[in-house]
Amino acid sequence: MRILRLITFVLIMLYTGAAFSQTTLFHNFNGYTLTGKPGAEAVLVKFDAMLIRDGKIAAVGTLADLEATYGKQLADQRVDLKGKFVLPGITDAHGHVLGLGQNLMLADLRDATSESNAAATVADFARKNPSAPWVLGRGWNQENWDVRQFPQAQTLDEVDSERPIYLTRVDGHAAWANSKALELAGITADTVSPDGGDIIRDQQGQPTGVLIDNAMGLVERVIPTPTAEQQEQALKVAFEHLLARGITGVHDAGVDATNLQVYKELANDNALPIRIYAMLSATEPTLAELLAAGPYVSDDDKLAVRSVKIYGDGALGSRGAALLASYHDAPDQHGLMVTSQERIRELYELIIPHGFQINTHAIGDRANRVVLDEMERAYNTIGGRSLRHRIEHAQIVHPEDIPRFKELNIIASMQPTHATSDKNMAEDRLGKARMKGAYAWQTFAEQGTIIAAGSDFPVELADPFFGLHAAVTRQDRDNQPQGGWYAHESLTLEQALRAFTLDAAYAAGQEQVLGSIEPGKWADFIVLDHDPFARDAAILWQNNVNATYVAGEREYSAN
Incomplete structure (x- = not known):
C-alpha cells in the first residue's frame, strides 16, 4: 500500500x-x-x-x-x-566559431594601416610566440592601407625568413605568405593556379606571396592541422567572446568532421554554453556518410546539424566574387567560381534527398544567378522546396534575379556590416551603375524574403550591435557617410532585430523553440x-x- x-x-x-x-x-x-x-x-x-x-x-x-x-x-x-x-538572445546567422577562436589567438591585422604596419604587427606577434612552428595571422585589408595594393612576400621575409608566415585576408578569400611558406608549399614560377584560385605573380611571372581562393589550399595543406583538443580550446575561447556580446546562438558556416565531433562531445557533456546550428562543409571528405546518418538535434536544442555549406564564389575585396560583367577596376577579371556549376549541381543532388538544408555562399551576381538556376533545376527534378535553402551573403544580385528569391523560397542570409566595410571599394569594383541590387536589404524585405542577419565573424567583428547599427544607418561607426550609404536600402530597427532573432531562428527551422521571448x-x-x-x-x-x-x-x- x-x-x-x-x-x-x-x-x-x-x-x-x-x-x-x-x-x-x-x-x-x-x-x-x-x-x-x-x-x-x-x-x-x-x-x-x-x-x-x-x-x-x-x-x-x-x-x-x-x-x-x-x-x-x-x-x-x-x-x-x-x-x-x-x-x-541574438542569433548570428552566419559566423565561423572555430575560426573566431583561432583568430583570437593569432596575429590580428585588422587595424593595420599599411603593408609595413601589418608586418610590424606580425613581427611583434612572432617575438611573443618564439616556439610556434608557423606564424599565423588574419585580418589584413589592403583597401584600408595608405597604398591600396596587394602586399609582397619580401616584406614578410624581413620579419622572419626561417619560419613560414601565413596571413589570411579579412574576408578569408586571400592570403599573404612569406617565401618560406611558398617554398614549403612547393609554389614556384612554374606552379599552375588551381581551378577556382589564383597565384598572384609579378611581371617576371614570380609568385608575389598573395594567393586567391583555392590557391590558398596549396599552403594550407602543409600547415599542421589543429588537433581535436586544440579545436576545443579555440571553441571555448570563442564561446566566451560571443556570450559577452549577447550572442546566444550561431549558425556555424562550415564545419568539418573533427569540428563536428568536438561539438557533439561538448553537447553530450552538457558543456555547450551557446546554441550551434552547424552547417556541414561541402568539402568534408566524409560528407556522404554524414548525410546518410541523417539530421541531428540534441534534446536541449544546443546543437543542430541538418544543413550543408557550399562555397560558390570568392569575395569582392580580392576580386574573387564571380560577376556577370568584368570588374570595373580590372576589366580583364570576372572573379572565380570556387565550386563549379557542375559540382554545385552534383552537391544539390546529393544533399537534398537526405532532407538537409543547403546554404550556398554567393557574393557576385554571376554566382547568385548560378545558385538560383541550380536550385530551380533541383526543385523541378528532385524537389526540396520546403527545406528553406539559403544563399549566404546575397551581396550583389542582378535586379532581375532578386524576385527569384521569393519565387524559389530562398532565404537571404546577409551581413549588415559587410556594406559599411565595403563602401570604400564596392563602387570601384562594380561601377556605380551596377550598385542597384547590391546590399539590397530593404528591397528583399519589401518583397517578403526572409532575411537572416549575421556578421560573418571573424571577417567582421562579432558584436551584433555593430550589425544593428549598420542595418539601420548604413553608416560606419564614425557615422560616415552622412545620410547613409545607399540609405534607401536601410532597415528599420524592428526589421533588423527580427533578422537577428525570430527570422534567424526561422532560417534554421527553429522558430518554434527559439528566436523570441514567448x-x-x-x-x-x-x-x-x-x-x-x-x-x-x-x-x-x-x-x-x-x-x-x-x-x-x-x-x-x-x-
Whole structure:
C-alpha cells in the first residue's frame, strides 16, 4: 500500500508539472520581442516580467498580470533586473566559431594601416610566440592601407625568413605568405593556379606571396592541422567572446568532421554554453556518410546539424566574387567560381534527398544567378522546396534575379556590416551603375524574403550591435557617410532585430523553440544597460551587455 501511494504521488506531481520543477520570475525591466510568425507579420511587443520554468518561458507580460494569474507566490525565486532592458538572445546567422577562436589567438591585422604596419604587427606577434612552428595571422585589408595594393612576400621575409608566415585576408578569400611558406608549399614560377584560385605573380611571372581562393589550399595543406583538443580550446575561447556580446546562438558556416565531433562531445557533456546550428562543409571528405546518418538535434536544442555549406564564389575585396560583367577596376577579371556549376549541381543532388538544408555562399551576381538556376533545376527534378535553402551573403544580385528569391523560397542570409566595410571599394569594383541590387536589404524585405542577419565573424567583428547599427544607418561607426550609404536600402530597427532573432531562428527551422521571448520557447535573453528603441540610431552600436542567459541560466555577466 505504501509503494502504491508513493507511485500515485509521483504520477500526480509529474502530471501537474510540479516534480523537479524550478521557476524563476524576472521582473522590473523593459523588454522587447518580436512575436508570432516570422517575417513582416511578426509583431513587436513590450513586457516587464517573465516567468521561466525549467529553462523555458512559461509566461510573459506585466508583473501585475502574472501575479493576478498565478498568485503572489508564482515562482521559487525572483530576480529584480532594476530597470534594465531585455531583448531575445541574438542569433548570428552566419559566423565561423572555430575560426573566431583561432583568430583570437593569432596575429590580428585588422587595424593595420599599411603593408609595413601589418608586418610590424606580425613581427611583434612572432617575438611573443618564439616556439610556434608557423606564424599565423588574419585580418589584413589592403583597401584600408595608405597604398591600396596587394602586399609582397619580401616584406614578410624581413620579419622572419626561417619560419613560414601565413596571413589570411579579412574576408578569408586571400592570403599573404612569406617565401618560406611558398617554398614549403612547393609554389614556384612554374606552379599552375588551381581551378577556382589564383597565384598572384609579378611581371617576371614570380609568385608575389598573395594567393586567391583555392590557391590558398596549396599552403594550407602543409600547415599542421589543429588537433581535436586544440579545436576545443579555440571553441571555448570563442564561446566566451560571443556570450559577452549577447550572442546566444550561431549558425556555424562550415564545419568539418573533427569540428563536428568536438561539438557533439561538448553537447553530450552538457558543456555547450551557446546554441550551434552547424552547417556541414561541402568539402568534408566524409560528407556522404554524414548525410546518410541523417539530421541531428540534441534534446536541449544546443546543437543542430541538418544543413550543408557550399562555397560558390570568392569575395569582392580580392576580386574573387564571380560577376556577370568584368570588374570595373580590372576589366580583364570576372572573379572565380570556387565550386563549379557542375559540382554545385552534383552537391544539390546529393544533399537534398537526405532532407538537409543547403546554404550556398554567393557574393557576385554571376554566382547568385548560378545558385538560383541550380536550385530551380533541383526543385523541378528532385524537389526540396520546403527545406528553406539559403544563399549566404546575397551581396550583389542582378535586379532581375532578386524576385527569384521569393519565387524559389530562398532565404537571404546577409551581413549588415559587410556594406559599411565595403563602401570604400564596392563602387570601384562594380561601377556605380551596377550598385542597384547590391546590399539590397530593404528591397528583399519589401518583397517578403526572409532575411537572416549575421556578421560573418571573424571577417567582421562579432558584436551584433555593430550589425544593428549598420542595418539601420548604413553608416560606419564614425557615422560616415552622412545620410547613409545607399540609405534607401536601410532597415528599420524592428526589421533588423527580427533578422537577428525570430527570422534567424526561422532560417534554421527553429522558430518554434527559439528566436523570441514567448511561452514554450527556450529562455534565451540578454540584459542591456540602454533601451535600443529609445536611442539615437547613430549610437546603437554602443550598447553594453550586462548579462546573457541561455535556457534561463546566466552564461555571462559583466559584473
